[in-house]
Amino acid sequence: MIATESLSKRFPRVTALDRLSVDIGPGVTGLVGANGAGKSTLIKILLGLSPATEGNARVLGMDIATEGAAIREQVGYMPEHDCLPPDVSATEFVVHMARMSGLPPTAARERTADTLRHVGLYEERYRPIGGYSTGMKQRVKLAQALVHDPKLVFLDEPTNGLDPVGRDEMLGLIRRVHTDFGISVLVTSHLLGELERTCDHVVVIDGGKLLRSSSTTDFTQTTTTLAIEVTDSDTHPDGTAAVRDALRGRGVETHHEGAGLPGAGHILLLTAAGEETYDLVRDVVADLGLGLVRMEQRRHHISEVFTTDTAEGSGHRGDEQRKEAVGHGG
Numbered sequence: 001m002i003a004t005e006s007l008s009k010r011f012p013r014v015t016a017l018d019r020l021s022v023d024i025g026p027g028v029t030g031l032v033g034a035n036g037a038g039k040s041t042l043i044k045i046l047l048g049l050s051p052a053t054e055g056n057a058r059v060l061g062m063d064i065a066t067e068g069a070a071i072r073e074q075v076g077y078m079p080e081h082d083c084l085p086p087d088v089s090a091t092e093f094v095v096h097m098a099r100m101s102g103l104p105p106t107a108a109r110e111r112t113a114d115t116l117r118h119v120g121l122y123e124e125r126y127r128p129i130g131g132y133s134t135g136m137k138q139r140v141k142l143a144q145a146l147v148h149d150p151k152l153v154f155l156d157e158p159t160n161g162l163d164p165v166g167r168d169e170m171l172g173l174i175r176r177v178h179t180d181f182g183i184s185v186l187v188t189s190h191l192l193g194e195l196e197r198t199c200d201h202v203v204v205i206d207g208g209k210l211l212r213s214s215s216t217t218d219f220t221q222t223t224t225t226l227a228i229e230v231t232d233s234d235t236h237p238d239g240t241a242a243v244r245d246a247l248r249g250r251g252v253e254t255h256h257e258g259a260g261l262p263g264a265g266h267i268l269l270l271t272a273a274g275e276e277t278y279d280l281v282r283d284v285v286a287d288l289g290l291g292l293v294r295m296e297q298r299r300h301h302i303s304e305v306f307t308t309d310t311a312e313g314s315g316h317r318g319d320e321q322r323k324e325a326v327g328h329g330g
């Protein structure tokens, strides 16, 4: 879908992209990085709206340097900032954008009605956009990116300014853009946690450089940590402590998840040495006459990987920005 080769963008005072080479395939891809990492710059270059200083890139097989207009015909774009006219309705605006994309009047109206319904705007679509909430405005921006039925969409920080519920709804919509319509998505965010749930693939950039590009499952590969939770019983009113002691008696040490934090203590963590650890836990719990509520292998979170990568990485950005990017991901 997208291939960049040593792509650089230098402004007089800042290198926004620094020899970035990355391949992005079909599906939903997250482009993650702290504020100023170069995400918006990359999108504008890929759309042919801003020339690269060096390097080259192809989008849907087309050259960004010479085929920008053809790329924009087949790629939808949801910009980051509020760019909607306040005095017209969502319907008027999206029909206008559909007409600008070359759709004839009837098709533009039909596609607009379908797309606005798909993004969850119903009666409100006839009211002026100026009175909309942030969530509704984000939906209008998404609708105008989809109305001409592109093969690929670039969504720049689509969850910006949304509350947790609005963010979840927007992420669900983004997922459906791909599953329902087969449109591939490149979505930017500085919130790592949300990409973990939404994207098939994640590209991490920092200071305009590529830090990592992998499938979400590779990012969140399983660890050797096993988490177990058991019931209590009349004989063992503290089932967790009984299991901990019994495992210690068999030479296996455990520790409590979130030890020292309020509410901690119900989940025991231990290092799995293989199948036999599972069997041992099952037998110990059964011998005590307790119920096993859960026994699961823990997975990494993207934010852990990103923290490690940036800490070891370019050293280009300040720690505060890094913490901000990771901290919101929770």
Ligand SMILES: Nc1ncnc2c1ncn2[C@@H]1O[C@H](COP(=O)(O)OP(=O)(O)OP(=O)(O)O)[C@@H](O)[C@H]1O
Pocket (backbone or CB within 6 Å): 011, 012, 014, 015, 016, 033, 034, 035, 036, 037, 038, 039, 040, 041, 042, 080, 157
């Ligand atoms: N037109 C411009 N002129 C000068 N510097 C720019 C310009 N556009 C972007 N930059 C700089 O390039 C760097 C990358 O900016 P970019 O907007 O691509 O980052 P971003 O990852 O999208 O972050 P954000 O989410 O905050 O927009 C920043 O340091 C920014 O200040």
